[in-house]
Amino acid sequence: MLSAQQQLTDRPWLDPDATPQIVIESVTKTFGGFSAVDGVTLKIFKGEMFALVGASGCGKTTLLRMLAGFATPTGGRIMIEGVDMTAVPPHQRPVNMMFQSYALFPHMTVGENVGYGLRRLALARAVRSQRVQEALDMVQLGALAKRKPHQLSGGQRQRVALARALIRRPKVLLLDEPLSALDKKLREQTQFELMNIQSQVGITFVFVTHDQDEAMALSTRIAVMNRGQVVQVGTPSEIYEFPQSRFVADFIGTTNLFEGTVNATQPGHIVVRSTEAGCDLIVDETGRFGSGQRVWVALRPEKIRLSKQPLGGDRVNQMKGTVWELGYLGNRSTYRIKTETGKLVTVFAQNERRTSEWSIDWSDEVYLSWTANCAVLLPQ
């Protein structure tokens, strides 16, 4: 159990006295009449691994480019360590950006590519080589300094780009889709490397990704963007377990949504009547919602239990259906169950046993159930 003080050190955003390293204040960027970034306010703390996620075109890259100084806000301001960045050109900001394409020079060796990051600094040759060597060692490419980019794997090229971005020792590193050029397996492996490097160097990383798994695995906090606005900021588990809107529930991971009306509010929970679900839905929730309010009940697929046996008790938080689709994914199976009301519900089940022993199959009649603390209530 962490002490209260340790929790505030690890999670400075919970500490009202902590000073953010980056303050983005009502920042807007318009192109013609179109707002690519629309009144974004964010506070990012030193040492964070902060992810910007959202659908294509929601303004993630534009926001990152304004942090880097490659784009100027139309309104609002950006402060880094208490200094207003509005009039500071990119190369004088304490930030560096690693681009999606890595942009390595094909005719330069790995060492030269990394050293290129120091070109604006008047450093003695020996100091420069030492810094290059240190940066390469950090990404475990010390032995490959003489190779050219085409002689490297995708993951190695990504690490060269990272070394080049880190060599100037920026206070903040901005990464635009840092792992998108890698295949799935390498991407997962490289995620851990990136986390290790980040914790070694202690630099704040702000990264853009459209890969939710990557954001969930890597970040201290995630800002979910929609149409130029930040719609929720939170730790990966807050975003996943407690989405505040239908958009976030739908965008992050898979979710089942049931439309309904609040029928009764009781101490600690709310009963939702849902024609779509065909049963009453009880959600652990207090305040916020009143009788008669239209709501969505969001339920993650892994929270639902499947059983072939009818369930006892009142018909709350339980449905009957038929297996409509079944996808075997090795460690888990994805079921699409058609309920009595005709709604398709997705269920993830862990495969603890071998497939041949797995007892729920196509066309089987099944019962779905879950507990009241598994669902989340969202306003319509």
Ligand code: ATP
């Ligand atoms: P993706 O995930 O596809 O990279 P994104 O969230 O990073 O998307 P941005 O690149 O920030 O999105 O773009 C946001 C919106 O602003 C898009 O609709 C884009 O077309 C528009 N936009 C970006 N740059 C310009 C520009 N220089 N001129 C006009 N419109 C632009």
